[in-house]
Amino acid sequence: MIWVAWRQHRTALLALGLYVLVLLVLMVYYRATMLAVVDMRGWSECVPSRYAAGCLRRLDATVWGWYESVDNVRLALIGYGVLVGVFLGAPLFAREFEQNTHLFALSQSVRPSRWFAAKVAVVAVPAALGALVLGAVYRWWTTALGKLVVPQEGFHAGLFEPQPPALFGYVVFAVGLGVVVGLVVRRVVPAMAVTLVAWLGALYAVRRFARPDYLTPLVLERPFGDYRIGYEADQDRWRLAEGVTDAAGRFVSSRDEVVQDATRSCQISSGGQHSVEYHDCMTALGYRSGADLVQPGDRFWVFQAIEATLFTAAGVLCVLGAMWWLRKRFRRDIRVPAAA
Amino acid sequence: MRARGLGARYRRDRALRDCSFEVAPGGVTALVGANGAGKSTLLKLAAGLLRPTEGVLEVRGEVGFVAQEKPLYRGFTVAEMLEYGRRANPRWDDRYARDLVDRAGLPRDRRTGRLSGGQRASLSLVLALARRPDVLLLDEPLAEMDPVAREDAVRWVMLAVEETGVAVLLSSHVVADLDGVCDRLLALDRGEVRLDGPVEDLVDGHRLVVAPRDTDLGAHEVIQERAGERQLTALVRLRGPLELPDDQVTTPNLDELVVAYLRRGRAAVAA
Numbered sequence: 033m034i035w036v037a038w039r040q041h042r043t044a045l046l047a048l049g050l051y052v053l054v055l056l057v058l059m060v061y062y063r064a065t066m067l068a069v070v071d072m073r074g075w076s077e078c079v080p081s082r083y084a085a086g087c088l089r090r091l092d093a094t095v096w097g098w099y100e101s102v103d104n105v106r107l108a109l110i111g112y113g114v115l116v117g118v119f120l121g122a123p124l125f126a127r128e129f130e131q132n133t134h135l136f137a138l139s140q141s142v143r144p145s146r147w148f149a150a151k152v153a154v155v156a157v158p159a160a161l162g163a164l165v166l167g168a169v170y171r172w173w174t175t176a177l178g179k180l181v182v183p184q185e186g187f188h189a190g191l192f193e194p195q196p197p198a199l200f201g202y203v204v205f206a207v208g209l210g211v212v213v214g215l216v217v218r219r220v221v222p223a224m225a226v227t228l229v230a231w232l233g234a235l236y237a238v239r240r241f242a243r244p245d246y247l248t249p250l251v252l253e254r255p256f257g258d259y260r261i262g263y264e265a266d267q268d269r270w271r272l273a274e275g276v277t278d279a280a281g282r283f284v285s286s287r288d289e290v291v292q293d294a295t296r297s298c299q300i301s302s303g304g305q306h307s308v309e310y311h312d313c314m315t316a317l318g319y320r321s322g323a324d325l326v327q328p329g330d331r332f333w334v335f336q337a338i339e340a341t342l343f344t345a346a347g348v349l350c351v352l353g354a355m356w357w358l359r360k361r362f363r364r365d366i367r368v369p370a371a372a
Numbered sequence: 373m374r375a376r377g378l379g380a381r382y383r384r385d386r387a388l389r390d391c392s393f394e395v396a397p398g399g400v401t402a403l404v405g406a407n408g409a410g411k412s413t414l415l416k417l418a419a420g421l422l423r424p425t426e427g428v429l430e431v432r433g434e435v436g437f438v439a440q441e442k443p444l445y446r447g448f449t450v451a452e453m454l455e456y457g458r459r460a461n462p463r464w465d466d467r468y469a470r471d472l473v474d475r476a477g478l479p480r481d482r483r484t485g486r487l488s489g490g491q492r493a494s495l496s497l498v499l500a501l502a503r504r505p506d507v508l509l510l511d512e513p514l515a516e517m518d519p520v521a522r523e524d525a526v527r528w529v530m531l532a533v534e535e536t537g538v539a540v541l542l543s544s545h546v547v548a549d550l551d552g553v554c555d556r557l558l559a560l561d562r563g564e565v566r567l568d569g570p571v572e573d574l575v576d577g578h579r580l581v582v583a584p585r586d587t588d589l590g591a592h593e594v595i596q597e598r599a600g601e602r603q604l605t606a607l608v609r610l611r612g613p614l615e616l617p618d619d620q621v622t623t624p625n626l627d628e629l630v631v632a633y634l635r636r637g638r639a640a641v642a643a
Contacts (some may be wrong), residue, residue, distance in 0.1 A: 033459060033460065035455070035459060036455075039448065039452060039456075040445060040448075043447075051619050070395065131443060131446065132439065132441040133443045133444070133445055134443075135416075135419075135437075135439040135443050136439065136443045136445075136496075136499075137460075138420075138421055138442065139420065139421060139437040140457070140460035140461055140503075140581060141434060141461040141462055141463070141503065142459075142460040142461070147460075173427060317502045361421075362420060362421065363423070370405070
């Protein structure tokens with residue numbers, strides 16, 4: 033049945049393969065040309081940190097252009113997940129039902145579950161491998177240029193989402209979601225639209241609501257008004273919020289109205305945030321110190337593992353659910369084997 | 373294949389109710405009825421594509437099925453469809469399949485999306501026959517075929533019945549197509565079985581009477597009658613010998629028989 037599934041979906045798979053190839057070539061090209069520029073201008077000490085000696089002054093517009101290149105490729109990698117869901121996952125079964133070919137496929141001797149498994153495997157395995165390769169090459173490219181191409185914190189969506197584990201999870205989920213939507217909607221174009229919206233919605237919801245709380249964030253204290261010291265200590269961290277700690281050491285966000293009022297009045301009375309007076313003023317109001325709510329950079333791979341597990345599990349559950357439904361719906365228990 | 377009290381619903385509509393019948397190996401059973409009578413539903417049930425909501429349906433052995441839509445993968449060539457059949461069916465007879473495809477004049481390298489309706493129907497039939505099934509379910513197999521293809525198709529099915537003893541259940545809403553093809557008749561109307569039996573017995577057991585209006589038909593069951601001013605036309609089921617002059621009695625053909633039963637069923641429903 034693998035041959036049958038491959039014959040059916042080869043056009044879409046080859047097109048997807050072409051997309052992967054173009055992105056790979058693009059990333060290899062970017063990496064080579066960017067490294068050449070770094071060599072030529074002697075920027076290598078700026079790769080680990082833009083705050084290294086004199087880097088901020090020496091870097092020029094070339095580097096700002098690199099941010100944009102990386103961002104475009106990141107979108108293209110997220111787009112890879114979209115393409116898998118919309119052009120491989122959604123039509124996988126929707127087209128069968130739309131053209132009634134499921135009546136042919138499901139009435140052959142081969143069991144419906146084998147037909148289903150072959151189709152899903154032929155699409156999911158190459159798509160997931162593509163995600164791993166794309167993610168690995170993206171990582172190989174961006175780590176070589178460090179902070180020159182991704183100035184943000186290490187957890188920034190731009191650096192977090194195209195990593196191999198996360199991208200793998202997104203793609204598995206895209207296939208599973210497309211399969212389920214296709215079986216429910218049974219029309220190719222509506223199934224594509226629903227898959228697109230649902231997949232992007234899931235990604236956004238996780239990024240916005242779930243990911244910040246995968247592990248309990250840490251409260252890191254620092255002097256009032258000093259925003260750089262924490263970042264320079266851990267440039268790969270993810271700062272969820274900044275604020276202060278109260279006398280008991282509890283974190284209070286700077287968006288809190290009481291804290292805002294306190295900050296404002298102390299700034300006025302002491303003429304800025306970087307003075308001993310400001311510190312004394314805030315202490316007098318009952319605050320212990322400035323603080324950041326952060327996920328430290330060394331949790332990066334734990335977060336990758338959680339993200340990948342979450343999406344992979346969702347995708348696998350979709351596929352298993354669809355398989356269970358198909359077996360229940362097209363069970364062949366009315367058939368009695370022919371007497372030998 | 374055997375059904376007892378078989379029923380199926382789509383949401384709240386009843387597509388079939390309380391159907392009981394048997395299809396024996398080595399014969400062709402014609403499934404007739406108007407559009408919407410439940411023929412396709414019955415065949416899909418037998419093919420395992422729908423689940424009965426009530427009753428029991430037993431199907432013994434390998435089942436070949438050709439759906440009414442004659443679905444084929446549009447991007448596949450004829451040869452690739454045969455390859456699909458070969459890979460999806462352990463009993464696939466490849467020489468037989470190629471032979472039939474050639475006889476039907478189907479170009480092997482043409483995509484099925486570019487075949488005519490009749491050619492698609494022929495290819496669908498070949499794909500089902502080459503599986504060498506024990507039960508062959510054909511939903512309107514002849515509908516789109518031209519007369520030559522139709523004759524070929526009927527011959528292939530008859531040969532398969534003779535050679536392998538396959539049980540064929542074949543639906544049609546054109547009863548005339550089936551004359552001389554089927555040996556058993558199953559007439560459905562609005563989801564219910566109206567007539568079921570061997571064609572020979574059915575034809576032998578009924579007479580078409582055209583007699584003067586006041587003729588007494590005695591104990592014979594009148595299935596349908598139409599009284600004119602002076603003349604009575606009636607289809608009767610015989611209960612013993614019919615004592616009428618020979619020139620007033622003829623043997624009905626299948627078409628007349630089926631129509632009479634379907635009309636009677638509707639009259640009963642309307643009443």
